[in-house]
Amino acid sequence: MFSSDRISLTGSKSHLALVRPPGVGAPRLEQVRKPVALPGDFVCRTLIAGVCGTDLQILRGVRDDPARILGHEGVAIVEEVAAKADQRWLGATIAVNPTPDWGSAELGHTLDGMMQQRFLVPARLRSLVVSPPAELAADLAILAEPLASVLTCGSILKRVAEPIRVLAVGRGTIGQLLRIALKTACASVRDVVVTGTKETSGIEDETFDTVILCSSRQDVAAALSIGFDALCDGGTLHLFGGLPSEYRDPRLPGVNLSEVRARNTGGRVGRSLTEQCQTTIGHKRVSITGHRGSSNAMLTQAMIELSARPDTYRPLLTIVTDPEEAVRTLREAVGDPPVRPWTKLGIDLRRWRT
């Protein structure tokens, strides 16, 4: 009934997408039906979509997010709207904040995401649409969501304590972004050391007032071990990522770590920012805090920061390539054994060979 009202910049009915196989494995390129905009919805054309550690965990079956098509980082152009009042959006560049403050992540998690030529922003998620600054290059836009999360981490830490020496456990994009940008968000920070969960050499004799966990889900116990060793008595443990749901650790008795992290979601800050605990090994007092995602305002701030210092951030984009090459790269990354000589992968959906 709305078809005659729909205002579209394109007439095509299908498009190419990176579609997950049922179960576990890398996505395949498939032709899928183009979504249809109902009043309040946007149909958007993806420019570049980023691949992050969470996406790889979904592809490997470590997480059970149901979206058939992943992708929650990137930029797109609004190509079709159904409501007359939305016509002004046609042709606008947008990003979508994947983490609403009212629940769990949606775009690219529960809903089909940006790893396709066109995707739907349903009306109920319109409040998560963000307009990037005109100067922001499309490739750098895939770092906006992780950078916003790093800035959010800094804003929480400075409310909890005055962090000076920080250890980030996890060598992925988040670890690298913490090294570059945490001081921007939290002025007391003097030092950010990044380590992986399979290496401790170099930090055994060092102590840190703050430890940030940003490794992958399967490494959480190892990451916590490194954190407990490195943290000083009375220090802060920030849960950034890589926690299974309802996760508890026997060394932190009585604490539901996932719940502490979820208190601060999508930029909303919970009534109690931290949980106090004493470790059973070493008997250190620890303030535990954490967060998931960011506010729209922080996403915008991250985009402004990326536009202002492109040369600082662009080296983090290990591969930005066309969808065919991206599919091959993902097949290697989720293969057995996994081959992943990259940190950040960008899929340029403007570059189809077929």
Ligand SMILES: [Zn+2]
């Ligand atoms: Zn992500």
